[in-house]
Amino acid sequence: MINTKYFIIANLALILNSCGQKTEKVKPMEKPSGIEISNLNLEVKPGDDFFEYANGGWLKQNPMPDEYSRYGAFEILEIKKDAEIKNLIEEVAEKKDLAKGSPEQQIRDYYQAAMDTIEIDKLGIKPLVPILDEIKSSKTKQDLIRLQAKLNILGSYPFFVVFSSQDDRNSTQVIANLNQGGIGLPERDYYTNTDKRSAKIRDEYVNHIQKMLILTGFDEKTATSNAAKIMKIETVLAQASMTMIEQRDPIANYNIYDLAKLQNNCKGYDFASYFNALGLTNTDHLNVHQPAFFMAMAKLFKNTSIEDIQFYLIWNFINSNASKLSSDFEKQDFYFNATVMSGVDKMKPRWKRMVSSTSDNLSDPVGRKYVEKYFPAASKELMLKLVDNLRLALKESIANLDWMSDSTKMRAQEKLAAITVKIGYPNQWIDYTSIEIMPNTFVENTWNCHAFEYKRNLAKIGKPVDREEWGMSPQTVNAYYNPNMNEIVFPAAILQAPFFDPKADDAVNYGAIGVVIGHEMTHGFDDQGRLYDQNGNLNDWWTEYDAKNFKNKTQILINQYNAYTILDSMHVNGELTLGENIADNGGLFISYAALQKSFGDKGQPALIDSLSADQRFLISYAQIWRQHIRPKTLMRRLQEDVHSPGEARVNAGVANLPWWYTAFKVSEGDKNYVAPEQRAKIW
Numbered sequence: 001m002i003n004t005k006y007f008i009i010a011n012l013a014l015i016l017n018s019c020g021q022k023t024e025k026v027k028p029m030e031k032p033s034g035i036e037i038s039n040l041n042l043e044v045k046p047g048d049d050f051f052e053y054a055n056g057g058w059l060k061q062n063p064m065p066d067e068y069s070r071y072g073a074f075e076i077l078e079i080k081k082d083a084e085i086k087n088l089i090e091e092v093a094e095k096k097d098l099a100k101g102s103p104e105q106q107i108r109d110y111y112q113a114a115m116d117t118i119e120i121d122k123l124g125i126k127p128l129v130p131i132l133d134e135i136k137s138s139k140t141k142q143d144l145i146r147l148q149a150k151l152n153i154l155g156s157y158p159f160f161v162v163f164s165s166q167d168d169r170n171s172t173q174v175i176a177n178l179n180q181g182g183i184g185l186p187e188r189d190y191y192t193n194t195d196k197r198s199a200k201i202r203d204e205y206v207n208h209i210q211k212m213l214i215l216t217g218f219d220e221k222t223a224t225s226n227a228a229k230i231m232k233i234e235t236v237l238a239q240a241s242m243t244m245i246e247q248r249d250p251i252a253n254y255n256i257y258d259l260a261k262l263q264n265n266c267k268g269y270d271f272a273s274y275f276n277a278l279g280l281t282n283t284d285h286l287n288v289h290q291p292a293f294f295m296a297m298a299k300l301f302k303n304t305s306i307e308d309i310q311f312y313l314i315w316n317f318i319n320s321n322a323s324k325l326s327s328d329f330e331k332q333d334f335y336f337n338a339t340v341m342s343g344v345d346k347m348k349p350r351w352k353r354m355v356s357s358t359s360d361n362l363s364d365p366v367g368r369k370y371v372e373k374y375f376p377a378a379s380k381e382l383m384l385k386l387v388d389n390l391r392l393a394l395k396e397s398i399a400n401l402d403w404m405s406d407s408t409k410m411r412a413q414e415k416l417a418a419i420t421v422k423i424g425y426p427n428q429w430i431d432y433t434s435i436e437i438m439p440n441t442f443v444e445n446t447w448n449c450h451a452f453e454y455k456r457n458l459a460k461i462g463k464p465v466d467r468e469e470w471g472m473s474p475q476t477v478n479a480y481y482n483p484n485m486n487e488i489v490f491p492a493a494i495l496q497a498p499f500f501d502p503k504a505d506d507a508v509n510y511g512a513i514g515v516v517i518g519h520e521m522t523h524g525f526d527d528q529g530r531l532y533d534q535n536g537n538l539n540d541w542w543t544e545y546d547a548k549n550f551k552n553k554t555q556i557l558i559n560q561y562n563a564y565t566i567l568d569s570m571h572v573n574g575e576l577t578l579g580e581n582i583a584d585n586g587g588l589f590i591s592y593a594a595l596q597k598s599f600g601d602k603g604q605p606a607l608i609d610s611l612s613a614d615q616r617f618l619i620s621y622a623q624i625w626r627q628h629i630r631p632k633t634l635m636r637r638l639q640e641d642v643h644s645p646g647e648a649r650v651n652a653g654v655a656n657l658p659w660w661y662t663a664f665k666v667s668e669g670d671k672n673y674v675a676p677e678q679r680a681k682i683w
Contacts, residue, residue: 033608033616034497034504039623047670050660051650054622064628066346069338072627072646073498077477081370081493082355085475088369089358101433103365109439110362110449114354119440121326125216127443128321132216135313141301142273144309149277151313155450156320157181158313159237159297162278164460166484168254168287171536174460176286178262180293182237184209184319186341186640191238197635201340206231208336212318213311215328226311233304233312240296244640245575247289250483250531250538255291259283266294268302279455282462324357324443343632361449362437363473364430370475371425375492382502383423383495383517386509386594387488390517391416393594394586397683403549411541415524415534420467420487424495425474430456479516481523481583483532488520498624506598507605507613511620514591515584522586522683526579527554556680557581560655564648567631570638572652577644584644584653586683592617592659614663622650656680 041056052059064071089111092098098105113119125132131147131154138144148158159182167175185191185205190198206227213223247253262271275283288294301309322333331347338344347353359366398404398412435452437445460466467485472478474492481488497504500513523529530550533539542550558574561581565571574581595617599605605613625646629637634645644652654660655672656679666673 033611034501034508035609035611035616035619035623037609039626040619045670046664047661047666047672049651050618050622050654050664050672051625051647054619054650055626058623058626059628062628064630067344067348068628069342069344069633070627070629072629073624074477075627077493077496077499080496081475081477082352084374085359085366085370086351086355088366088373089355092369101435103362103368103432106362106365106432106435106437107358107369109437110445111354111358112439113437113442113445114357115350116440116442117327117350120324120442123443124326125329127325127441128216128317131317132314135310135317138306138310141306141309142270144306144313145270145274146277147313149274151317152278153451153454154317154447155454156316158316159301160294162280162458164457165287166465166536167285168250168484168532168538169256171484172465174463174465176280176282176458176461178286178288178294180237180241180290180297182297182316183234183241184315185234185238186636187244188238188241189243189639191235202231204336204340208332208340209315211332212322212329213315215332216314216318226308226315229308230312230315233300233308236300237293237297240293242290242293244642245573248528248576248579248642250528253287253289254538255288257286257288257291259286262286262288262294265291266298268300269298278458280458280461321443321446324446341632342636343630357446359473359475361446362432362435363475365432367425367474368429371492375424375474375495378502379492379495379500380424383490383500383513384421386514387421387423387517389594389598390514390521390590391419393597394518394521394590394683397590397593401683403553404546405543408542408546411533412525415486415541416521418486418534419521419524420485422470422487422489424490424492426468426470428468479520481520481529482536483524483529484536486524486532486534486536488517488523490517490520498620505605505608505613505616507595507616508620510591510595510598511617512624514594515587515621516624518587518590518594519583520587521590522583523579525586525683526582528579550682553680553682554578554582556678557585557682560652560674560678560680561644561648564644564652566638566645566648567634570635572638572644572648577642580643581649581652582682584649585656585680588621588653588657589681589683592657612663614659618654618657618660618663622654625649 036058038061039058040054041052041060044053044056046053062071068075089107092104092108093112095104095108098108131150135144135147138147151158152162161179161181163177163179164174165177167173183191185201190201209227209230210220210223213226214220218226242253257265259271259275275281322329334347338347394416395413398409398416401409404412432452435448437448465485470489471482472480472489472491476491477493479488479490479494494500494516495513498512499516500509524532530542531538531540533541540547558578561572561574561577563571595613599613608616611619627646629645637643637645643649651672655674658676658679660666668675
């Protein structure tokens with residue numbers, strides 16, 4: 001942060017020269033912009049690298065902490081939130097006579113058990129032994145199927161995943177969904193790619209399985225042999241899986257079966273026994289997301305020996321619990337998943353990890369206390385006004401589209417008007433009273449929490465949708481759009497600087513949280529969201545002509561991001577990240593339009609920190625994506641993440657905005673210049 005007037009004045013000339021504006025005397029402002037000038041790198045031309053221009057000073061002043069794989073605005077808010085929740089936990093911990101099942105008792109005892117490393121190290125593998133013994137002593141594949149269901153309830157998901165969700169074609173009802181799974185590496189391409197990096201990761205993964213089995217008590221020969229067999233099973237599952245891009249197609253992932261059809265098409269696996277063990281009785285309307293995967297999975301299950309499946313289940317159970325066991329398991333788990341996969345050599349302090357564990361597993365009890373202390377009611381009121389302004393801007397934008405027919409515009413307007421907005425925290429809190437939490441049983445506490453949530457999830461099947469429910473906790477630093485609910489949701493934890501600051505300049509707030517709001521709204525009209533109607537049903541409401549025009553416009557974004565180079569030779573995957581890139585593009589245009597409307601007849605506001613409103617908007621947007629990221633983490637995200645890296649979200653994002661070129665005097669010849677006819681604007 002800038003602390004001296006001298007520093008500001010000394011840098012103003014550089015700012016103004018780079019922006020091509022006339023130098024003016026700085027006047028004190030009652031309302032600061034919210035932008036810290038020291039975060040800029042004024043030696044970089046905005047047109048060459050706007051990400052570095054807006055964030056270079058911050059990147060230099062804030063080196064990557066050793067325990068992070070990436071570090072930026074989101075992580076800073078996570079750190080702040082963790083400290084606040086730790087404070088809440090410590091306040092609760094001072095209370096003695098707490099009623100069993102009360103939120104305070106659960107929070108206190110969960111965290112106490114999580115922090116008791118002496119007891120955790122003393123127990124070692126013991127918490128897992130009863131289940132491991134059940135797996136080892138199983139005699140038939142029917143036994144293994146029943147055990148698979150038991151593992152699901154405890155938080156392990158071998159072979160596949162079953163969960164409840166709204167019916168894509170009837171969003172008023174909840175149905176059972178079956179989704180591919182059962183692999184230990186992040187996604188299928190790690191098993192199928194032939195490049196050196198993927199091959200090395202596979203080798204490291206097999207070694208990791210072997211070491212975990214040895215820690216569990218198996219001799220080296222047995223561990224080595226079965227690690228290879230486990231990898232073989234996972235490879236077959238991966239080869240049968242849809243790619244991440246294929247999974248983005250909601251139509252291809254909607255396949256309604258009943259139990260008889262599922263069983264007939266997937267001979268070799270007894271789904272009836274599995275559902276019975278899971279306690280699932282509503283099996284006449286199942287969405288089997290990837291039918292080919294389940295056929296291959298059933299064949300694999302039929303042709304694999306009981307002994308090999310036993311070790312596969314053992315591995316799944318160990319793998320899903322390793323970070324909660326004694327330090328030897330925890331360190332090996334960290335080595336592979338953090339060091340090998342993401343390039344992180346130092347573990348976060350235990351209190352940070354266990355605060356996150358407490359918050360994740362007791363999300364509503366923690367969330368309720370969090371918003372009571374840290375979320376002001378005024379923030380919700382201001383957010384509602386911003387959302388209304390953004391909705392109006394998108395409404396006008398749709399009305400003025402030159403590529404969409406009037407009939408489709410009308411349907412788009414109906415969908416926009418029907419979007420529900422949830423801000424801060426839910427109106428109804430979930431009752432966690434029945435979850436048993438003890439002060440010295442960390443692993444069992446996590447199982448009890450997961451069992452509660454998983455059973456609650458399955459219990460929704462066959463029932464009407466609860467439209468009051470949230471998909472994120474209030475203490476989550478994120479936001480989302482749900483196409484089935486046609487809703488946008490902004491948890492309390494993200495509604496603070498640098499995303500949202502009631503004290504900051506309007507241009508800065510519109511550039512940050514305004515773009516986030518517009519981003520989430522636009523998800524309702526991205527390449528996936530557009531296939532859902534105003535009621536959240538998978539229902540193509542587009543004319544063939546409009547759909548073709550939309551696809552042509554999105555192809556421009558695909559080409560732009562495919563061409564974006566990271567780490568010298570790696571590229572963003574424009575198809576994988578298309579939905580997020582459409583949302584960024586829409587968010588920027590919509591929020592900027594809303595900002596202009598907010599000025600009314602008063603015209604452009606005065607300069608603040610010698611920056612125009614347009615400049616403040618653009619810098620604010622760029623600065624919410626500031627981050628350091630480790631090369632291994634970046635490589636992972638390029639392969640796994642549907643979001644483009646922060647650098648690309650900034651540089652490729654602003655290059656499509658006409659006012660960016662004007663605000664920062666960007667011209668042909670600048671590295672990030674894009675010719676007008678090649679720029680993307682969809683919504």
